[in-house]
Amino acid sequence: MVYIIAILLLLIAIFLEGSITSLPFVFVILLCLSIVTRGRRVFPIAFASGLLLDLLTLHPLGASSMFFLIVLLLVQQYQRKYEIYSYPFVMVSAFLGSLLYLWLFGYNAVFLQSLLSVFIAGIVFTVFRYIPHGMVKLKTV
Amino acid sequence: MLPIVGILFGVSFLLFLLAQTSMFSNVTGLFQLATLPLQKTTYSLFHADAPASDAQKLQTEVNALRAQLAKQKELEKDIQALRDQFDTSNSPARNLLPASVVGMTTFLPGVSPAHEIVIDRGTSEGVKKGAVVVSRDNIVGNVVKTAAHASVVRLITHEDSSFTAKTVKNSVPGVIKGNGGERLVLDNVVLSDTLEKGDSVVTKGDVSIDGAGFPPDLVVGQIVSVTKKKSALFQTADVKSYVNFSRLEMVFVIVK
Numbered sequence: 398m399v400y401i402i403a404i405l406l407l408l409i410a411i412f413l414e415g416s417i418t419s420l421p422f423v424f425v426i427l428l429c430l431s432i433v434t435r436g437r438r439v440f441p442i443a444f445a446s447g448l449l450l451d452l453l454t455l456h457p458l459g460a461s462s463m464f465f466l467i468v469l470l471l472v473q474q475y476q477r478k479y480e481i482y483s484y485p486f487v488m489v490s491a492f493l494g495s496l497l498y499l500w501l502f503g504y505n506a507v508f509l510q511s512l513l514s515v516f517i518a519g520i521v522f523t524v525f526r527y528i529p530h531g532m533v534k535l536k537t538v
Numbered sequence: 539m540l541p542i543v544g545i546l547f548g549v550s551f552l553l554f555l556l557a558q559t560s561m562f563s564n565v566t567g568l569f570q571l572a573t574l575p576l577q578k579t580t581y582s583l584f585h586a587d588a589p590a591s592d593a594q595k596l597q598t599e600v601n602a603l604r605a606q607l608a609k610q611k612e613l614e615k616d617i618q619a620l621r622d623q624f625d626t627s628n629s630p631a632r633n634l635l636p637a638s639v640v641g642m643t644t645f646l647p648g649v650s651p652a653h654e655i656v657i658d659r660g661t662s663e664g665v666k667k668g669a670v671v672v673s674r675d676n677i678v679g680n681v682v683k684t685a686a687h688a689s690v691v692r693l694i695t696h697e698d699s700s701f702t703a704k705t706v707k708n709s710v711p712g713v714i715k716g717n718g719g720e721r722l723v724l725d726n727v728v729l730s731d732t733l734e735k736g737d738s739v740v741t742k743g744d745v746s747i748d749g750a751g752f753p754p755d756l757v758v759g760q761i762v763s764v765t766k767k768k769s770a771l772f773q774t775a776d777v778k779s780y781v782n783f784s785r786l787e788m789v790f791v792i793v794k
Contacts (some may be wrong), residue, residue, distance in 0.1 A: 482572065
């Protein structure tokens, strides 16, 4: 269920990022999905989302996909040692990931947009937490 | 997990390398044809013009008339030069390719100033990197990225944008630079020249031998303030474009 909702949100986010805003909605949604589900299915979704996003924003094809895959892999590797299913982790990773993404792709107002991404990540994470995702019950923080 | 990620990363990297060549242009072009209508609809939804008040309508009309006046003054100068020299100079004909704006990614739509736009014309329609984009004889920017059916246009307000320009009244030369906001700066004007508030600014023309660059006599905007310090090397002027970049929906690409 969470994957269906995430894909719908991603499609909307891709068109928003390609048309009217440079806020990294796609990255934030993928990050929250990865943290909530901790599954491997997020990677093909990230790959496809990155390709579609590059087509709309005219970034080099594959660039966004590579970025998303690397960051999500790092996030999931991090969970082996630390608890990532928490708001502080979501916000810090959203901020740092957005900062890097916006800087790499040459956007303006990088710091401000990253701060706003933290707020968006908090909302998306809250939404995803309460959607059934058929995984092992996770302790909430 | 690692094998899956490795495979997907490898495919992404391969696509990235192949995209640097023109091998994928046809395939990406097909995808763009499918997504452009949706992209344009999304853009239109968030950039729909609110019913303009009488004051706004008058301001739009005034801006259009000012741009026409600046253009007319330049034409009068050209006519006078031709009369004086009996020269039948052949300025290259400009082919204008209409293009719709399908994207304008800003920090906060409608609040933050735009610096780049995406149009629905690309290499398959004859658009090349460096092509100049205009709106009713007003310069909008130039193409910085191209794909099969879409292009990214850097607006003249972008902080990396600069080109030579001159004032209409006294033909004072200078360099127009974007400042990353909504205004432009006419810089590198010597102190001995006279800049007047309210004067219009047009492009001076710096077209290279292969046709790249900004053509002459495209309207840039109007001088709103002049900064002249005797201790400085140059004087500067703030220039406001007649174009409302945040409301752009249709532009024209100058193609050869």
